[in-house]
Amino acid sequence: MFQRLAVKKGAVVRDKTEVVDVTKQGDDGSILVKASNGEEFRGAKCVVTVGAWTSKLVKSVTGTDLPVQPLRTLLCYWKAKKPGDGFTAESGFPTFGSYGDPIVYVTPSMEHPGLIKIAMHGGTPCDADDARDDAVLPAHVETAGGPVRRVPCMYSMTPDEDFVIDFLGGEFGKDVVVGAGFSGHGFKMAPAVGRILAEMAMDGEARTAAEAGVELGFFRIGRFVDNPKGNLKDSAADDA
Known part of the structure; x- marks a missing residue:
């Protein structure tokens, strides 16, 4: 159903197309996505939602260990x-x-x-x-x-079973957004998460979430820096 609606809105769906690299081009700052079949896709922004392959792709692209x-x-x-x-x-x-x-x-x-x-x-x-x-x-x-x-x-x-919704950062800045680590309970929230990711990619911020009072910092990548348990550490402190 989601795919049919996306196509109706103008999206192009490429089944069985494995993404192997994401790079930022120095000439115009565009994002280049490469597939294993040799295809290349170029755009101003990119949203990475590759599920169980997130850690492998992010590691190969940025060298960052994302615990998914x-x-x-x-x-x-x-x-x-x-x-x-x-x-x-x-x-x-x-x-x-x-x-x-x-x-x-x-x-x-x-x-x-x-x-x-x-x-x-x-x-x-x-x-x-x-x-x-x-x-x-x-x-x-x-x-x-x-x-x-x-x-x-x-x-x-993820270690805390919370989502990862954040900008990839580094050389990509706010041009690449990551949605990952949905831990078996993310699909039912896909419409809301999709809107958030789209707004982050296009506008650099999720206006709808902000207007609704949703704090996206809870889903930041940085929560795992020097803290492998992520938000579980905060929960333990609150319980204490």
Whole structure:
């Protein structure tokens, strides 16, 4: 849906196009993005949202170690024993989570009619370039009969599980913006985050967020400098 709307607004979507480099050109200050297939894209601004590959790309472009760890996980879909038991959004079945150990979340039957998504938040560290089809279910889930559909996926997890929304800085200044580390819970906020990233790239500031009183400093890259836990350190101080 998001892709269709973007195309309707004039965006050009290039599927299966791997970005391998981002540089700032000295002649006109434009941003040059290079793909592994030899294609090049040039523009005045750039927004980097490469998910689990963020650390690799940022490291190769700036030499900065951005702590965004890819995690291999599984989305699990289960079949109700009695079809039509009311597990649909139309019937009022909610999306909810159980914040135990592990965290389990549930969504109604939507993308796969007749199936309910019941999955665990989190996963195992992995390399983003590794195959994603070897994630396995914990034994206690297998003994429950197992899901009827398994979809391998990757999180891009920060140490504090908070987003990274910031200018890349350095030679790029405010011409390159990074949106990353959404830690398994960012998609539902994509419209708002997309507006923020677009305004930062185009105008150098997120006016909409500022008008709403949203403090974006919470998502700065600099929170990890001399503090590997990021915002967790601030939370511990507040609790004390």
